[in-house]
Amino acid sequence: MPWIQLQIPADPDNADQLEDLLMEMGAEAVSMEDAADQPLYEPDPGTTPLWHQTRVTGLFDSRHDIDQLCSDIKDAWHQQTQQSLPDIDVTLVEDRDWEREWMEDFRPIQFGRRLWIVPSWHQPPDPEAANLSLDPGLAFGTGTHPTTALCLEWLDGQDVSGQRVIDYGCGSGILGLAALLLGADHVTGVDTDPQALEASRENARRNDVDQNRLDLYLPEEEPDRVADVMLANILAQPLIGLASHLAGKVKPGGHLVLSGILSSQAREVMAAYEPWFVMDEPEQREEWTRLTGRRHDG
CATH class of the missing domain: 3.40.50.150 (Vaccinia Virus protein VP39)
Structure with a gap:
């Protein structure tokens, strides 16, 4: 079964909130990755390190309507933050053994x-x-x-x-x-x-x-x-x-x-x-x- 992969740019101040939103909208999995090849070092005590340019990726069941899903995510983000969400990059990906591939x-x-x-x-x-x-x-x-x-x-x-x-x-x-x-x-x-x-x-x-x-x-x-x-x-x-x-x-x-x-x-x-x-x-x-x-x- 193929999956819908949504990738959204974020900064350290809103990446966690965006991750939570994607999960609330039905994402099967959410990950964060570096969008600018910035190395991370040992964080200060009690902090969670994130890149200055972070890409948040959500993986959704392909039975979702893509246009409606993106629209719902943008609306929910605006309601929470009063801000517009950056463009969402949409990709259809084939089902794979993600853990083994990683x-x-x-x-x-x-x-x-x-x-x-x-x-x-x-x-x-x-x-x-x-x-x-x-x-x-x-x-x-x-x-x-x-x-x-x-x-x-x-x-x-x-x-x-x-x-x-x-x-x-x-x-x-x-x-x-x-x-x-x-x-x-x-x-x-x-x-x-x-x-x-x-x-x-x-x-x-x-x-x-x-x-x-x-x-x-x-x-x-x-x-x-x-x-x-x-x-x-x-x-x-x-x-x-x-x-x-x-x-x-x-x-x-x-x-x-x-x-x-x-x-x-x-x-x-x-x-x-x-x-x-x-x-x-x-x-x-x-x-x-x-x-x-x-x-x-x-």
Whole structure:
């Protein structure tokens, strides 16, 4: 049976209300997606992240009269908001196994030589590799964004055996868990969002990580610890503000890895860390940059 797919542009202030309206009008399913290729990062506590340009999609039974359905949705929206609804894009789509089709979009990804990120429904392509099992998520990342990929590739190229790692802004735990699978002794994960910490815990359980090798904290609870490697995949301005704090968490001779930085911001971030680190040349992918450095011995 074919379906009627309605797609409507929205902004973060009205996307949830539009989703509710489509469900009230009989949608079998409603989803939201990015309409402008804008990456999402860890949200502030208690918030639900949405893109600046969001597309709300409703899937309706094909027995609806399309013209009447669109008219009813526009009328209901005007009654609720006193605003006109943008044009509705209408498509007839064939019946498919939507869940299976979505799953097929996500396949194992290799980073460097040893490290793979593997969706839970796939078998690892290389059973002898470091295989991190993760499922795709909205805000916390599964390695497909350049900022995360650059960090994973750096980890794969290092010998982190026996080292202690801090993953600042840990989100799903992807970087810290990858470090553990590559031989790190212990990871401390820090994030402002309790949901991110729970996601990290769940992913650690999924990957049979010994709970004694991973500690997770909100920033205000972070212990006074130093590490051999500091990973921070957040954003440029927070990284600049946190420079002295993060530097103080790295042992003399230890490594610093920063990401979530636009290429145009790289030099400003580097300058913030140069009092403590010998910084390497930036590594760029698309418009994003990874910065690395080595803590002064003195």
